[in-house]
Amino acid sequence: MIEKLANLPGHRTIGKEIDYSRHCGVRYGDAALAQDIKRLHRIWRNVQSDRHRSAIYKFLTAVFELIEWWRVERLVICRANRALALTGSRAIDRCDPFSAVFVAAIAPRKLERRKLSKYTRALRFAAAHKPPGKRLDRFIKKYGGLNGCGSEFAKQRRRSRHGG
Amino acid sequence: MQYHMDKTLRFWVEHEAESTKRKFPNLSQSQLIASILCEFESAGHANRFVRKDGKIGWRATDKMREDLFEQEQAALDNDDDD
Numbered sequence: 001m002i003e004k005l006a007n008l009p010g011h012r013t014i015g016k017e018i019d020y021s022r023h024c025g026v027r028y029g030d031a032a033l034a035q036d037i038k039r040l041h042r043i044w045r046n047v048q049s050d051r052h053r054s055a056i057y058k059f060l061t062a063v064f065e066l067i068e069w070w071r072v073e074r075l076v077i078c079r080a081n082r083a084l085a086l087t088g089s090r091a092i093d094r095c096d097p098f099s100a101v102f103v104a105a106i107a108p109r110k111l112e113r114r115k116l117s118k119y120t121r122a123l124r125f126a127a128a129h130k131p132p133g134k135r136l137d138r139f140i141k142k143y144g145g146l147n148g149c150g151s152e153f154a155k156q157r158r159r160s161r162h163g164g
Numbered sequence: 165m166q167y168h169m170d171k172t173l174r175f176w177v178e179h180e181a182e183s184t185k186r187k188f189p190n191l192s193q194s195q196l197i198a199s200i201l202c203e204f205e206s207a208g209h210a211n212r213f214v215r216k217d218g219k220i221g222w223r224a225t226d227k228m229r230e231d232l233f234e235q236e237q238a239a240l241d242n243d244d245d246d
Contacts, residue, residue: 025165026205032205035205035206039211068213068214069214072220132214132216132218133216
């Protein structure tokens with residue numbers, strides 16, 4: 001699947017496609033960050049009351065987009081830690097921004113560890129391989145849904161660990 | 165600096181810019197827009213995203229649309245009362 005991805009026309013990893021110098025110059029204070037977390041929490045609540053199978057993609061897309069623009073400003077880890085601190089969760093040294101935002105937006109006790117890991121792996125896979133402009137839900141579905149993307153991510157990580 | 169916004173947000177930012185400009189005539193257009201966007205974002209009425217071209221874009225949030233709808237309904241109710 002990874003080989004297939006690499007052959008996609010216009011496929012670039014997120015690090016290459018984004019011009020990091022495009023900092024938009026508008027201050028992003030704690031109030032704005034808190035509003036973003038609140039917005040995600042609201043979407044999460046709506047998703048919980050929606051029985052449609054693909055309702056979760058609305059929440060995942062919102063999380064993905066938030067991390068994506070933090071990445072443009074090269075402040076992902078700092079902001080993820082700030083989000084955790086704002087919601088009263090403990091900041092961690094090597095925090096994964098996706099799981100940090102999940103924990104901040106959804107009370108940690110309300111999200112099963114397995115689900116958190118499934119969503120995080122799928123989003124990390126998408127962050128590395130989704131072509132710009134492609135909708136997140138379409139991308140994830142194309143690669144076998146959340147579980148498919150999660151296992152692709154795990155495979156890729158195993159390969160990079162073993163240098164093969 | 166150019167700010168890319170959706171139609172709803174642009175309309176309200178321009179509306180806000182007119183009144184803010186009167187209060188702070190020394191601000192440049194770019195500073196004015198940046199401060200309004202910052203204010204809107206802090207109120208949960210605007211959020212940023214990465215556009216296809218890799219630039220940051222701005223759009224109105226659902227909260228802004230809901231608040232506008234409520235204000236519109238309130239204005240209509242007031243008209244009916246008059």
